[in-house]
Amino acid sequence: MLALLIFLGGLLMVVFYVINTYNALVGLRNQVKNAWSQIDVQLKRRHDLIPNLIETAKGYMKHERDTLEAIVNARSQAMSSQSIGDKAKAEGLLSDAVSKFFVAVENYPDLKANQNFLALQEELTSTENKIAFARQAYNDQALFFNNKIEMFPSNIVAGILNFTKQEFFEIQEAERAAPKVQF
Amino acid sequence: MALGYTIGVAWVPHQDGGILGMMMAALLWFVLSLISYFSGDSILLSMSGAKEVNRHVHPQLFNVVEEMKIAANLPVMPRIYIIDSPAPNAFATGRNPEKSAIAVTAGLLSMLNRDELQGVIAHEMSHVINRDVLYMTFAGVLLGSIVILSESFWRSQYYSASSRRYRSSSRDNSQAQAVMMVVAIVFAILAPILARLFYFSLSRRREYLADASAVRLTRYPEGLASALEKISRPDIQLANANRVTASMYIINPLKASSRNMVNAFSTHPPVEERIKILRSMMKGANYKQYAEAFSKVKGNASLMPSSALADSESVPLRPSTASAEDPRSSKQKARDLGDLMRVLNNYLFISCACGLVIKIPMDFNRKVLTCPRCQREHDPRSARPAPARVSPG
Numbered sequence: 001m002l003a004l005l006i007f008l009g010g011l012l013m014v015v016f017y018v019i020n021t022y023n024a025l026v027g028l029r030n031q032v033k034n035a036w037s038q039i040d041v042q043l044k045r046r047h048d049l050i051p052n053l054i055e056t057a058k059g060y061m062k063h064e065r066d067t068l069e070a071i072v073n074a075r076s077q078a079m080s081s082q083s084i085g086d087k088a089k090a091e092g093l094l095s096d097a098v099s100k101f102f103v104a105v106e107n108y109p110d111l112k113a114n115q116n117f118l119a120l121q122e123e124l125t126s127t128e129n130k131i132a133f134a135r136q137a138y139n140d141q142a143l144f145f146n147n148k149i150e151m152f153p154s155n156i157v158a159g160i161l162n163f164t165k166q167e168f169f170e171i172q173e174a175e176r177a178a179p180k181v182q183f
Numbered sequence: 184m185a186l187g188y189t190i191g192v193a194w195v196p197h198q199d200g201g202i203l204g205m206m207m208a209a210l211l212w213f214v215l216s217l218i219s220y221f222s223g224d225s226i227l228l229s230m231s232g233a234k235e236v237n238r239h240v241h242p243q244l245f246n247v248v249e250e251m252k253i254a255a256n257l258p259v260m261p262r263i264y265i266i267d268s269p270a271p272n273a274f275a276t277g278r279n280p281e282k283s284a285i286a287v288t289a290g291l292l293s294m295l296n297r298d299e300l301q302g303v304i305a306h307e308m309s310h311v312i313n314r315d316v317l318y319m320t321f322a323g324v325l326l327g328s329i330v331i332l333s334e335s336f337w338r339s340q341y342y343s344a345s346s347r348r349y350r351s352s353s354r355d356n357s358q359a360q361a362v363m364m365v366v367a368i369v370f371a372i373l374a375p376i377l378a379r380l381f382y383f384s385l386s387r388r389r390e391y392l393a394d395a396s397a398v399r400l401t402r403y404p405e406g407l408a409s410a411l412e413k414i415s416r417p418d419i420q421l422a423n424a425n426r427v428t429a430s431m432y433i434i435n436p437l438k439a440s441s442r443n444m445v446n447a448f449s450t451h452p453p454v455e456e457r458i459k460i461l462r463s464m465m466k467g468a469n470y471k472q473y474a475e476a477f478s479k480v481k482g483n484a485s486l487m488p489s490s491a492l493a494d495s496e497s498v499p500l501r502p503s504t505a506s507a508e509d510p511r512s513s514k515q516k517a518r519d520l521g522d523l524m525r526v527l528n529n530y531l532f533i534s535c536a537c538g539l540v541i542k543i544p545m546d547f548n549r550k551v552l553t554c555p556r557c558q559r560e561h562d563p564r565s566a567r568p569a570p571a572r573v574s575p576g
Contacts, residue, residue: 031256038253119242125297126246133254136402141256 021157028145032166035138039169042130043078043091049127050075050098053120057101060111067104071097084167095128135169142166208332215324224276224284224316231274233264233286240523241265244292247301248285251308254400261285261311265292267524271414274432275307276316283311293520295410302397302407303414306433309396315389322382329378333371387452394457395473398464408461415454531566535559 054068061068074097078090102121111117146165149158219226238245245263252260257280264286266272271291277283285307295303310316398404415434435451463476522540525532531543537557543566552561 035256038256042253122243122246126243126250129246129250129301130253133250133400137254137256 018157021154022161025145025148025154025158025161025163028141028148029163029166032138032141032145035134035141036169038134039131039138042127042134043087046094046098046124046127046131047075047079049120049124053117053124056114056117056120057105057111060108060114061104064101064104067097067101071101084169088169091131095131098124098128139168142168208328211328211331212325215328216321219320219324220278220317224278224282227274227276228264228284228286231266231286232268233266236263236265240526241292243297244287244300247297247304248308250301251304251400254305255308255312257283257308257312261308263287265289265523271295272432272434273303273307275310277311278317278320279314280311283316285311289520289524291414294413298403298406299410299413301401302403302410303433305397305400306393306407308400309393310389313389313392313396315393318389319386322385326375326378326382330375333375336367336371390451391457391460391477394461395470395477398461398473399470404461404464408458411454411458411461526568531563531568533561533563533566535561 050071054072057064057068071094074090074094078087078094081087081090105111105121148154149163149165236244244265248263249260259281261275261277261283262285264284266286266288268288269290270288271294273285273287273291275283275285285304287303291303292300394407397407401407411434432451434454460473460476464472522532522542525542530545531547533541533543533552535541535554535557536559537554539554539556541552541554541561543552543563547563549563552563553559554561
């Protein structure tokens with residue numbers, strides 16, 4: 001009788017543990033998804049801002065056709081990419097193009113004095129930052145989730161219930177390197 | 184509680200007195216806690232004269248707060264307030280991350296560049312995610328009720344000194360009561376001091392922790408370091424701050440002269456030390472790096488238990504944002520900020536054809552307004568609630 005009770009108690013504890021872990025994992029996965037949707041929102045915002053920016057800058061920057069075209073191309077490429085890996089790569093290229101553009105802007109004092117352009121620049125700078133921070137938050141969440149899936153004993157539950165690891169949103173090497181100053 | 188008990192015993196010559204005093208202490212603490220839990224943030228905000236702003240009033244401030252909200256993975260955007268004061272400072276409030284608010288002064292906005300503002304907002308956001316507001320409110324209420332209780336004990340001693348002498352001299356337990364009286368006096372002296380010591384040391388720890396979390400969020404310690412350097416310099420005190428609200432601010436709003444002195448009764452660690460710790464974080468931006476830098480600067484003292492340092496993944500630092508510099512001159516910046524504060528104070532604006540923007544206070548009630556520069560006449564009713572400015576696309 002006692003043995004049966006102990007057995008039932010143990011079984012109950014295991015069941016509770018599985019339910020608990022499952023719920024925790026689902027919660028974590030939703031947080032990862034939420035963090036990813038944050039990145040998505042900001043990427044879309046950047047795509048929306050760029051046409052305005054080009055429109056404002058076009059009149060001033062007649063000699064920077066290449067820079068402007070590079071942004072437009074990178075934008076359309078980024079908008080058409082699908083998987084997380086592709087997207088990260090295309091968006092990295094777009095970030096590069098935008099930062100090259102802002103370096104070029106330094107040579108156009110008229111453009112820099114334009115109120116409309118300043119407002120757009122602030123918006124775009126902030127959107128770039130938000131993308132970086134959203135990526136940071138996403139990677140933190142994904143790491144936490146992946147750790148949970150791999151670590152004992154939650155890995156048993158995750159394995160049975162088919163939780164898979166989340167892909168990181170990696171940055172391109174070119175973007176990560178700080179700009180070099182040459183003398 | 185012990186303080187309440189002994190004071191109660193000393194007051195009423197009976198065992199029940201102790202219980203009564205204890206219950207009074209508990210009740211006082213409970214009521215004050217409830218009040219500050221449910222309306223502490225609005226009390227604090229109205230005490231400091233803060234005005235709520237939206238995205239259009241100050242896009243950069245709004246953007247920086249949103250960036251930090253994303254970095255911290257907060258569910259909702261905190262409310263943003265601006266305080267009309269030249270003293271650079273900022274604070275956060277709200278009992279949980281869903282109901283938080285961040286307030287900055289106009290002086291802070293005019294003084295800092297984008298990266299530095301980000302550092303300060305990250306520090307305030309860290310107070311929100313670490314639930315420091317809750318911590319410090321309850322600690323503050325505990326301190327407050329201990330102070331009130333011992334204060335009222337002294338007052339009552341003063342008023343009832345004569346009557347008590349006659350009443351209790353013939354009782355059996357007068358001796359016991361005298362002992363209790365001595366104990367109560369000792370407690371009444373010591374408890375407020377000990378409570379203050381505890382409160383201030385807790386407050387300083389939470390400041391260091393908020394600095395560490397701020398770096399974790401921004402990956403850029405230099406932003407917060409140079410912001411602290413800038414805002415600790417001016418000798419302006421915040422008019423609407425007092426001892427109770429002091430621990431909420433990013434640097435001590437009172438006693439500008441003693442910001443760099445450390446003693447047991449300061450709410451904030453010395454600014455110089457905070458800057459030094461931030462500047463010696465060269466390798467990474469996680470808590471472990473901050474704790475290492477902390478130990479290096481402070482000798483062998485350690486900040487956090489190692490259990491709090493679980494996130495040992497390497498977190499790389501990032502370079503400064505290229506376009507952080509504001510192209511506006513400091514004069515233009517101050518002028519824009521003046522306009523902003525007038526918008527918040529319900530001023531109206533008329534753009535005159537000569538280029539002057541005339542600012543009209545709320546209580547202006549004459550029929551005709553003459554431009555002070557070109558003498559053109561305007562109708563005050565045509566005034567608009569915002570100065571003519573290009574809105575962001």
